Amino acid sequence: MSNLGLVRHAFSPPARPPLAETEMRVLEAQYCSYGDTVHYSEPAKIFARCEGSFIYDLENRPFLDLQMWYSAVNFGYANPRLNEALKRQIDTLPQVASQYLHREKIELAAAIGRDAEQKFGYKGRVHFNVGGSQAIEDSLKLVRNASRGKSLVFAFEGGYHGRTLAASAITSSYRYRRRYGHFGDRAQFIPFPYCFRCPYGKKREDCGLYCVDQFARLFDTEYCGVFDPQVGEAEYAAFYIEPIQGTGGYVIPPPGYFEKLAAVLEARRILLVDDEIQMGFYRAGKLWSIEQFNVRPDIIVFGKALTNGLNPLSGVWAREALINPEVFAPGSTHSTFNANPLGTAVALETLRMLEEQDYEQMTAQKGAYFLSGLRELKRRYRVIGDVDGIGMALRIEICEPSDSFTPAKAIVDRIVEEALKGDLEVAGKTYGLVLDIGGYYKNVITLAPALTISFDEIDLALQLLDRLLHRVAPD
Amino acid sequence: MSNLGLVRHAFSPPARPPLAETEMRVLEAQYCSYGDTVHYSEPAKIFARCEGSFIYDLENRPFLDLQMWYSAVNFGYANPRLNEALKRQIDTLPQVASQYLHREKIELAAAIGRDAEQKFGYKGRVHFNVGGSQAIEDSLKLVRNASRGKSLVFAFEGGYHGRTLAASAITSSYRYRRRYGHFGDRAQFIPFPYCFRCPYGKKREDCGLYCVDQFARLFDTEYCGVFDPQVGEAEYAAFYIEPIQGTGGYVIPPPGYFEKLAAVLEARRILLVDDEIQMGFYRAGKLWSIEQFNVRPDIIVFGKALTNGLNPLSGVWAREALINPEVFAPGSTHSTFNANPLGTAVALETLRMLEEQDYEQMTAQKGAYFLSGLRELKRRYRVIGDVDGIGMALRIEICEPSDSFTPAKAIVDRIVEEALKGDLEVAGKTYGLVLDIGGYYKNVITLAPALTISFDEIDLALQLLDRLLHRVAPD
Amino acid sequence: MSNLGLVRHAFSPPARPPLAETEMRVLEAQYCSYGDTVHYSEPAKIFARCEGSFIYDLENRPFLDLQMWYSAVNFGYANPRLNEALKRQIDTLPQVASQYLHREKIELAAAIGRDAEQKFGYKGRVHFNVGGSQAIEDSLKLVRNASRGKSLVFAFEGGYHGRTLAASAITSSYRYRRRYGHFGDRAQFIPFPYCFRCPYGKKREDCGLYCVDQFARLFDTEYCGVFDPQVGEAEYAAFYIEPIQGTGGYVIPPPGYFEKLAAVLEARRILLVDDEIQMGFYRAGKLWSIEQFNVRPDIIVFGKALTNGLNPLSGVWAREALINPEVFAPGSTHSTFNANPLGTAVALETLRMLEEQDYEQMTAQKGAYFLSGLRELKRRYRVIGDVDGIGMALRIEICEPSDSFTPAKAIVDRIVEEALKGDLEVAGKTYGLVLDIGGYYKNVITLAPALTISFDEIDLALQLLDRLLHRVAPD
């Protein structure tokens, strides 16, 4: 083979008999960036197969997965119906440039738009992209456009909206920005109603939603820094929320919180942008988690579970006033894989599936069952400071056993590590457990089981958690 | 079914007998954002099926595609080998969270890393993401991190690097930024060596690469605004290039240009970031188009054709010094679909395929053949101001017939429109043609045929172009 | 006279007999920008002469001045000693370029530097400029330089640091930024301990300085958005304070506040920048108002009263580590009028004067006397919600008589307007009163009498205030 120019590429075709694990680890150490989250714990786990609520390692050991790819796989690993939909599309129209139309894109947009119209009473439109961060970027474009160029927004402490640069600017963790210089569009972060650890030291029973009053106070005078009462204009164009914080530790706000907050925002003409990337698609018991809180968003951003972790697809829904063709004209944004046919085909099948079965009831029932099991565990283990849940988004906050309050990151790290060993026994069989950690102090086990999990599997999950807690923090 | 909280979702399942075209258009007008590029021309074309070099509309009319999803489908629509690889992965490990490892990710990173190592003589690592813009964002993180927080970079006039906010800041078109307020990290745009329309009014024969001298002049004194000679430090951390401009109109720089430019950058310790999103994977005759120019990049960004338009996957390769785990530590960035298993499986198969066949020779031969046909057309149509090509990236610049130089956007628009009618006859059969427009003046037909196109299909393409030109601009 | 090029300038020399008031008002309406604060009230007052604590209008009516050019004229209008110093310098070295030295600059820097050294125990240096905002800009350069380029800082709600763009970015009022687009270096504003209207609704008696705890909370985890505990680095490089807020309404913080705050900052290596532009030079009873609070600043910014409102001079004092010639090298900044000889000469005389008399005792005594008079007024007028004072910085907060708490801007506007009529009678003589308004709600009369005011004049001031209050808000 000729050798034009430089060296001809040299992919050194990997030996077709599959690489042994050690070889893989050597290659990974040499050629893979460590900048992602793989090396948060060592050695990184390698998985080879998945199905339903289980994922299997190279030795084919089953791990019950209670995080489901950070809630991207709500409908179970290798869901037959969705896999089949993907294969069908591969066989018809696997590719088409995003400047042309295809049936699935249109039907999908219409399904989402009609649903929102009925629920919120607003007409709106959908704009697709690929990956949650890119949908966040699109939403920022809508916000900046609607506010004639304002690039400052409010967001929550503990909030997470992605890791592109603009998404990092509105994501609370300073660690995500630290290496990357100046962020001129950094959000102003507002305390989230994390009542178990109220930032203001209040008690939920009698706080009167003091936290919203604190936010509202910012608009009292121009000297609070964000508002000019003379002209009724705010320096901040929008408030980005996760109704239930994801990375922040599946924190559930108290009743009335968002209603009161939304009233403040509406009065100051500040847009409410609802990030449903993690909590959407029935994770929190409703299609959109915000439906739990009696609030109407101006923009919804979604992604992840829309395609059940298959071909990525994300998007924004926005009120007509923000996204109609006059104000958000052709070419306002673009992405090669925007509305890609494989993604839209799977997504459309997802929505049909949701239509055909009562996911609301199902998630309410399974979630309640799981949560009551967690409450039982809390009664038995002092290392559990708090458990809570809404729909199938559940949390276990691990604390020092001495006070069941002080965050105990070291203990939770050990729990997760032990869970990944794959040696927990229940009823004569051996399992591992896949858990994810979240929370401001990284001491919260955030549980996002498949919505398709069976009650037996929930029992198994609780038994495995019991084994784990007993092993790591018995008293 | 109960109706908790708000309305229960109301997807109003689309009637299972497929919607008629008119119904689709009504829904699209109601629920789809027009902010993407679909409505650049009206009515938008709807496609239903694709295979090889052809894509078919709702009436099953064949369209020979000469843009292949902006060069994302280099290996032909519905490529059987790659489709098969995708299906295999769907059946084994379709999903796995990005904090865990799987075989395909590792093998893919190793293949890319080893190839670069051989070609450029540098060890490096690969970081995956999903969508080209997100890989650009990752590259910006690498650049900012390496420069201790500098967020200013050079980029080219006519350059395109994506549409996230940070990518828009380094993409030349002001139209992409206009609606969105302030871009504090806007690139400084440097004229590209677009020799057919030399920005400096020079002639390629005797210009002595004056354009690089003009760039180098910026470093002469601190008063040119970008450099402090006392300490040898530049205000700009990197130069983002497309070796051959994509959206800019498949403009090919003259010999020696990049070598001379790279020498200036190296002397000022400014990183060279090579965006191969559109030109990578043999579009320009080499795996990376920069291989045509005898230059070693610090960072390569890639996407699109890596998965042939199937499950999106993108990535960056960077020199070890920029990306080793010390400087780009775990958690430096993240994305849910980073290194997703479906994408990596397809990508790995792509690379194996490239290994097994001599794409370099193939693209050189087909490209030369196609280009000679275009040159023949240029001789016959005064409306063609310029044709050029490298590998399978070809361009036809449409100009006023009066001088074969003045950009003729209206004519090219008509050409594209006619092409989409699907009524061009060759040898008794009826075809359409899918063409893409690029160029600073939107008067360039940028040709990106499938690399798998046959010589007969190239002949057909030339005949269809002839028909078109004859119809639209006969003299 | 010849007329080269365009028109020769046409100053139309104002008729040497002075313009009548109406003529002046006509010219002002035609040629003066209204963008300053002159037209906050109409018609703007014109003054013609000043002396001691009095300023006189065109009809030679005396106005007792209780604002003294926003505390720039601490030593009385037309102070003979300082005026004389200025004239002496005019006669010797009125001009010298700022790249050369002159005696007064050196002696002045040494005087300020030695004083700080004794008081705070740090060696430091002084950098001069002209105008408070420009000194703030210099301080921002010191901060950014010391933090390797960080441009984000904390500042207080209600804080005021000037009106250049960068100073506006750290000044709380959004009104000052609203017209001017994006401020990428906008400060994060922290509630000031304005105990009369505690932002947290606490009571000073038992709050335990809850407000500092709230600030300290921001450093608890990375998810509060400003700190990365793993590396101990903050996103914010400094905290800009006015120990007593000026424009904010002469608000005096409670005991212990700044000590507790400074401890938080020191632990996170965040610089404390002390803006003494309005409160410096004994306005608050000490040379620097921060001396009242047992805290050592990293940087002091000063201006205004340094030259008693004569030739402007401002400056920064900074700890040696921040300003030594290694880190803040020659040419780091510059200003034509930096260290101008007229300004430094007056300033040096100011410091000699301060050395020779016990201003600390004097301001303590006069301030206490004035404050006790204000307290008496408060007892008699329900429209006075709060009076307070430290040194010769005093405040009267005007509120609705119904609750003596609700801010009553309209009433205070009327008070100030009536005061400017110049028709208040005391002991058979007729006076006006010059008052300034401050406060978050623009309902605070901020009193900054000349430090040289006599006890008799204080009595007169109290009588005039009594007349005014009686006229405007008798019950």
Place this chain on the structure above:
Amino acid sequence: MSNLGLVRHAFSPPARPPLAETEMRVLEAQYCSYGDTVHYSEPAKIFARCEGSFIYDLENRPFLDLQMWYSAVNFGYANPRLNEALKRQIDTLPQVASQYLHREKIELAAAIGRDAEQKFGYKGRVHFNVGGSQAIEDSLKLVRNASRGKSLVFAFEGGYHGRTLAASAITSSYRYRRRYGHFGDRAQFIPFPYCFRCPYGKKREDCGLYCVDQFARLFDTEYCGVFDPQVGEAEYAAFYIEPIQGTGGYVIPPPGYFEKLAAVLEARRILLVDDEIQMGFYRAGKLWSIEQFNVRPDIIVFGKALTNGLNPLSGVWAREALINPEVFAPGSTHSTFNANPLGTAVALETLRMLEEQDYEQMTAQKGAYFLSGLRELKRRYRVIGDVDGIGMALRIEICEPSDSFTPAKAIVDRIVEEALKGDLEVAGKTYGLVLDIGGYYKNVITLAPALTISFDEIDLALQLLDRLLHRVAPD
């Protein structure tokens, strides 16, 4: 004296017998910031007295000053008429808060406004401030306000507009920004027509103002990065110019340059902001240097010589549309020393003086005389590469004698150093010479003699320069 609180201030009153020079130097090294330009050369020169064109050191040696405080003292050191005006004001109204009016402010604004009205045919208004940078800041506010928040502007390579942060962002030298992190509002710098060293390598005779064409080219298509032709909107709100560059080396543009540039700007609705801080007040032979170029600015910024280096005063004049009370409402900006009475009084006297004498003719004659002398020197010294001048702004570009072109910074440094020794003999008397260095390569002696210099003194200046050149670079 009591010691309340901390230490009582400790100014350690400098011994009243004046400090010896060594003592001064010790104090300076200890307490003065070196961040200004004093320590560009060592040891810094100390001056003690000044008069007319001469400034005297501690030993009373006379130095003929050819830089006059960077053109701030156009009317001669200690100008009796202006000094007297200052003293008169000291004796009547030395102080008045900027929210009140005084006669001199109004008359001064009217004089400037009427003059501009006659010359440019536009009505406009004047806004005062203190220090050139602050006036630049005010002009930026006008620009941002008029463009609904755009903060990007064009400026020239070699341009200088001050050293506040926002002024540094539009000042070309990267050295001024390097230490201070990110500048999100950094100007795009355009090559200045520095014909002696044409950035494009053209010759003035036949270039056809190629440089303006290059600038105009940026607006050809959206892909040049600054303009959206579809809507006729530019990313850049204004172009900041010095008609003759000051710090840039007193570079004079060729005929027709600004007319052609202004036409481009007007067509794209980009404001032309004329910085006259250094060249205003007849330095370049007209009140405003732009009058030499037949162009009408939208905004003029001025400072320095307005008060002849006495009490600083600066300002902007702007067209009514940009500054009328509707768009630039009360409180849009503010500065304590805005329109200070001492400054306005001197400035008004300056304008009266300019009215009474024909400065245009005077500066033309003296400038021509001086320039012919410089040309004679150029003929005799190969170290002089270029001399040029307009009005009383003159330049000598010092180059390597070998080619009279290569910039020779080391030689010019030695010239300046020798000049400051004060040992040059002419006609039996001993003199020094005060020279300033400018230019992109810091190899230009920028001559700004007092406009009041006599022809005899010009002769002396030429003789002294001759002595110097003979000493340093004889061949």
